[in-house]
Every structure is written in C-alpha cells, then in structure tokens.
Amino acid sequence: MIVGIPKEIKTMENRVAMTPGAVGAFVRNGHTVLVERGAGVGSGLRDEEYAAAGARLVSADDAWAAEMVIKVKEPIQQEYKYLRDGLLLFTYLHLAADKPLTEALLESKTTGVAYETVQLDNGALPLLVPMSEVAGRMAPQVGAQCLEKPHGGRGMLLGGVPGVEPAEVVILGGGVVGVNATKIAVGMGARVTVLDVNHSRLQYLDDIFHSRVVTLMSHEANIRAALCKADLVIGAVLIPGAKAPRLVTREMLPCMKPGSVIVDVAVDQGGCVETIKATTHADPTYVVDGVVHYGVANMPGAVPRTSTFALVNQTLPYALSLANKGCKALRDDAPLARGLNTWQGQLTCSGVAEAFGMSC
Template structure:
C-alpha cells in the first residue's frame, strides 16, 4: 500500500503521525511510504532520518494522494480539498464537535477511521490513552501556570508553602485524563478532588491515591457547591465518540472565585464547560465572568517529542494491519472496526449522528 504522512498544519501542532522507526517497519513489510518534507521537524525528526528509513520526501499534494493517509489531528478547512472517495484516512477526527468536517468527509465519500473510537473489549481506548495521559498531566501544569497573576490568575501557587494553604483543584472525570491531572496536581501539593459518576472508578481512585485525593460522586448539587471553592477546574469528561456533557454551566461561573482557572481537556469533544471554546497555543486563554478559560484543543502538540513517540507506539500496530489488509482489517479486528466513522458517504458512528441529527449505519452495514 502507498502510505502518505502529511505535515500537521494546525496552529502550533508539531507532532507527526509516524516516526522514522515506524516508517522503516512499514517499508520492511513491503509498503511504500511518502512523507511531506519537514513533517517531522517539530518533533526533532529530520527529513534525512525518514529517507534513511526508506521513505520518499514529497509535497503536501503528493502525500495526500496516497491510498492511506495517516495523520495526528483532524483535517482543517484548507485540507478538505484533499478528501476523496478512494482515500483511507487514519487519524483523530473528533467529529461530534465538528459538523463542518463531518459534512466534508461524507460529501467526499472518504473512509475515516478515528483513533479516538478504536475500542478494546474492556472499553478502553488504546489510541486515545497516550494523548490523554499527556493532556491530563499538562492540564495540571497549564492550570498552575495560568493561576499566576501575570497570566490573569488569582496569583496562587498550586502547592502553597508552609503556613499558606495550597490551591483547591477540582477534576471533572476520573478516567485517564482526570487520573493523570490528579496525579500531577497532588504531586505538586494541591488539594485535589475528583468527580465521577462511576462508583467503582471512585473506589479504585480512592485506593490508589489514598488520602492525597478526595473522591466525590458527580451530581449537579455537588458540582455547584464545589466550584465555589475551586481555584483550578480540570474538565476531563469523555463519552467515546460523543459530545461531552456540559457539567459546569454559565450560571455557575458567577459563583466562582475571581481569577480562578478552567482547563477543559474535553474541548475537542465540545467541552464539559458551557462557556468553553477552542483556543490555540499562541492565544490559549480568555476570560468569562472573571474566570480564566484555557481551551487549547491540541494540548499534546506543545510537547511534540514526547507525544509523537507515545502516540506512534500505539497506532503503529493498527497502521500495519490496515496497510497489510486494507479494509479487510476491519473484519478481523473488531476494535479497529469500531474506529470507523465515515465510509462512502455514510456515517457509521452513532454518537456523532446523535449529536447532529444525521442518520447512521453500523460499521458492518457500511462494510457490506
């Protein structure tokens, strides 16, 4: 198969979808890999390294003309022109928060397999997990940074100092993002509370964190009471493939402390804070009712070297399966089949269809 690796062009997105080592593995399996010139530079990977691995360096147009294109982030508007009905696109898509991209993929007839909906039998999301780990850890870091007065925050040190109380950190969701955010925030000395609807998950988190973290069942009254005391709120709620629920409403903001900070990692799925909107690394925050909102939708792009290698460790086995078998891979790997979001003009992700009122078919029906 001819596999294309385009350069990511989203603002400050320095990750790349395949490392030279991954390219070498694909080439040894008999596949041809073309990489857009400069695609790996943001992650410290040179064109020469890709050439040594067996790739051919090409233009963006040529990379997108491949049979299968592997990316990191979803195509943005300027890339819609590359979508076509004989293209297999393997990347993060996050369609439930992007009607325009959903329409573009359906109109073009592109087969889109989304990293974030590839799901193992135990319900885990293997291709989302590594970036969730990065984003969760970064959420605590960025929250601590933006609590500083020059960044618009309350002027609070996350861990406090002897004789002065630390910050109160409220983590919405106890999954991979929330657990990693709590780990870093608690490690920095903050008072951390995790909210989740799954009691078994709260039991698990209570066992692993012990007295370092408080766990509370996520209900509207509990959330409403907690935001009044929070210095930092981390949005970490995920419903696979679906739009995130708004758990913190506009009305709650007026009860929050002036200069408190919200970091909503769920922003690429619509966000779990009603007032969140996507921002960029170059302009990451804005203020609503005195509360600083951080809504960068590609947080791991700020640490591309770490993120690229973490992502490729997980995506490469699936990329190899697709390269070896094409769409037949979906018939032999049910986890990968669950990643199918669009095919031949049909939407195959029910959660996206529910978000936009679009009729869907099952992956099996689309493949048939």
C-alpha cells in the same frame, strides 16, 4: 500500499503521525511511505532520518495522493480539497464536535477511521490513552501557570508554601486524563477533589491516592459545591464518540472565585463547561465572569516530541494492519472496526450520528 504522512498544518501543531522507526516497519512490510518534507521537524525528527528508514520525501500534494493517509489531527479547511473517494484516512477526527468536517468526509466519500473511537471489547480507547496521559499531566501544569497574576489568575501557587494554604483543584472525570491530572496536581502539593459518575473509578482513585484526594459522585449539587471552593477546575469527562456533557453552566460561574481557572481538556469533544470555546497555543486563554478559561484542543501539541513517540507506540499496530490488509482489516478486527466513522458517504459511528440527529 502507498502510505502518505503529511505535515500537520493546524496552528502550533508539531506532532507527526509516524516516526522513522515506524516508517521502517512499514517498509519492511513491503509498503511505500511518502513523507512530506519537514513533517517531523517539529518533533525533532529530521528528513534524513526518514529517508534512512526508507521513506520517500515528497510535497504535501504527493503525500495526500497516497492510498492511505495517516495524520495526527483532523483535516482542517485547507485540507478538505484532498478528501476523495478511495482515500483511507486514519487520524483523530472528533467528528461529533465538527459538522463541516463530517459533511466534507461524507460528500467526498472518504473512508475515515478515527483514532478516538477505536475501542477494545472492554470499552478502553487505546488510541486516546497516550494523548490523554499527556494532556492530563499538562493540565495542572498549564493551570498553575494560568493561576499566576501575569496570566490573569488569582496569583497563587498550586502547592502553597509552608504556612500558606495550597490551591484547591477540582477534577471533573477520573478517567485517563483525570488520573494523570490528579497525579501531577497531588505531586505539586495541591488539595485535589475528583468527581466521576463511575463508582468503581472513584474506588480505584481512592485506593491509589488514599487520603491525598477527595472523591465525589458527580451530580449537580456536588459539582456546584466543588466549583465554589475551587481555584483550578480541570474538565476531563468523556462519553465515547459523543459530545461532552455540559457539567458547568454559565449560571454556576459567579460562585467561582475571581481569578480562578478552568482548564477544559474535554474541549475537543465540545467541552464540559458551557462557556468554554476552543483556543490555540498561540492565544490559549480568555476570561468570562472573572474566571480564566483555557481551551486548547490540542494540548499535547505543546510537547510534540513526547506526544509523537507516545502516539505512534499505540497507532502503529493498527496502521500496519490497515496497510497490510486494506479495508479487510476492519472486518477482521472489531476494535479497529469501531474506529470507522465514515464509509462511502455514510456515517458509521452512532455517537457522531446522535450528535447531529443523523442516521447511521
């Protein structure tokens, strides 16, 4: 198969969908790999490394003309022109929060396989895990920075200092993002409360962090009480393939302290905070009712080298299977088949269909 790797063009996105090592694996399996010139440069991967691995270096148009295109982020408006019947697109799509892209994929009859809905039989989402690990570990880091006065925050240190109390960090959702955020926030010396609706997840967090974190069942009363004492709130909930549930409403914000911070990692699924909107690394924050909001939808893009290698570790086996078997891979591999979101002009992901009141 001819496989294309375009350069990512979303603002400040420096990840790339394949490393030279991964290209080598495709070439050894008999595939032709077209890498857009400069695609890896933001992750510190040079064109010469791709060429040495057997890739052909090409223009954006040529990379997109391949039978299968592997990307990192969902196509943005300028890339819609490349969508077409017969194209197999393997990337993060996040369609439930993006109606224009959903329509563009359906109208063009592109076969869209979304990283984020590839799902193992036990419900795990293997292609979300690496980016969730990165974003989860970044969340307390960016939250700590937002709490600094020059960034609009209340001017406090996450860990406090001897004789001065640390910050209160509230984490909504104790999944992969949540547990990684907890690890770093605890490590930075904050007081951490994690809320989840899944009791066994709360048991797990209680087991691994013991007395270092407070776990709470996630419901409105507990969320409201936790918000009122929080210095930093991290949104980390997920309902697979669907829009994030709105856990923090605008009417709850006035109870939060002036200069407190919300980092809503779930913004890529629409956000779990009513007042969150997607922002970019170039201009990551804004203030509503005195609360600093951080809504960067591609947080791992800020640490592209770590993120690229972490992502490719997980995507490569699925990408190779698609290249080796074409769409037959979707029939043979149930977890991969769950990644199929659009097929010949039809929506094939129930969570996305529900978000838009469409059928699938």
